[in-house]
Amino acid sequence: MHTIWKGSISFGLVNIPIKLHAATENNDIKLRQLHKECHSPISYQKVCPICDKEVKTEEIVKAYEYTKNKFVVLDDEELEKLKKENEDKAVQIIDFVKLEEIDPIYFERSYFMAPDANGGKAYALLRKALKESGKIGVAKIIIRSKEQLAVVRVYKDSLLMETIHFPDEVRNVGDVPNIPDEDTVVKKELDTALLLVDQLTTVFDPDKYTDEYRTALMELIEEKKSGNATVATQEKQPISPSNTTDLMAALQASLDKTKKKKPAPRKRAAAKMKA
Template identity: 60%
Template sequence: MHTMWKGSISFGLVHIPIKLFAATEEKDIKMRYLHKECHTPIKYEKVCPACEKEIETNDIVKGYEYEPGRFVIIEKEELEEISQEKNKSIEIIDFVKLDEIDPVYFNRSYFIGPSEHGEKAYMLLKQAMDDSGKIGVAKITLRAKEHLAVVRVYNKGLVMETIYYPDEVRKIDHVPGLPTEMNVNEKELKMAIQLIEQLTTSFDPSKYTDQYRASLMELIQGKITGNEVTIAKEVPQTDILQLMEALQASIEQTKPVKARAVRKKKVTS
């Protein structure tokens, strides 16, 4: 498993060297956009609509649009100055109960593994959290962004999950058409509870599969087996040594017909 981050977990004066590993992965089937006529992959270019020309990455700066069409430019050096990226620590601020955090706050999961010489302290933290039934609320900087996160026990080790800040979670009151208080039929309520009880079971994640992804993969494999494949046209590449010849040929093709005829007559006479 690839190490994506190295640092430490700190709480109080305790520092535990650790590594982070991505705990999840997307299983979406990725497809390319092709030209309908020749099935060649579409190329996306960075173009300035005002200058009407393609631009390089070095010509791009970041700006914040504070009003429509009005920006303040933020330089790379200014971003680096306020960045907390140099702080390689998962700083645990508080310990709370897991059921106090609504699942709507959870974002991405990362496995935490001990670094060299950190095994004993790692297991000590895991055991202490397990026995207390508490999880740690922490802050960490990943990819130049400060994240709120929780550290908790997961099976044999620890897992860190980034969570949204309160102002990143929208208010449910903003959902249109939410019903207000209304009287619920007692008989219907009992039937609904009975149905829930009948469908209640222990959570087994292995029983749930992405049926759409499985059907799409079956469709793709069927087309490959049936030889229903298309081969993209090879995009012609101009060799550097042939560049001058290609330019000269292009010039000849774009010359007026009369000029080419006069030149041809001189050559034959």
């Protein structure tokens, strides 16, 4: 399993060297865009609209747009320094809370935590403490140059870290338009709805839920492959030396032909010019 972050996390005076591994993956089927005429993949270039030219990676800088078309430019050295200054502060469990106190809207992404070298004992200690207390740890950590709020909890036999949104990243529900008044619900309708909920209530089994669209799309792709309904990208043919020679010969012949058609100067006009 690929390591995406390596460092340590601590609670109190206990320091645990760890590695993070992505706990989930996106299994969406990725479709490429091709030119309909020749089936070549479409490429995208970074182009400056003012200079009207392609911009190389080393020519790009980061900036914050504080108002329309007004920017504060930040160079890589400044950002790297800021990152280093905050890295040491971002790996400590600062609170222990109950999981049910955190609304699911805050949860973002899950990571398996594995102990690094000599971290097994401290890892097992934190896992046991969380199990016995029924609590989860709230921590801050920097991942990919971004400070993240996170929770650490037990998942089966491992520790799992889940990044969560900061409060200012969760939008105000009061801004959602057209939310109906709860008082409009009729009791008879509510009783029927509760009966339906009761009939559909079961124990959560994640294995019973599948991505039906992805399955159908993959079946369609396999069907087209089996029926040989495929296309291939055409390679761009370079101009061969023979083609170049032929082109030069054609250009030279055109010049020679033009010279032959050019009218000679009239003798009478030439004589008048000598006089």
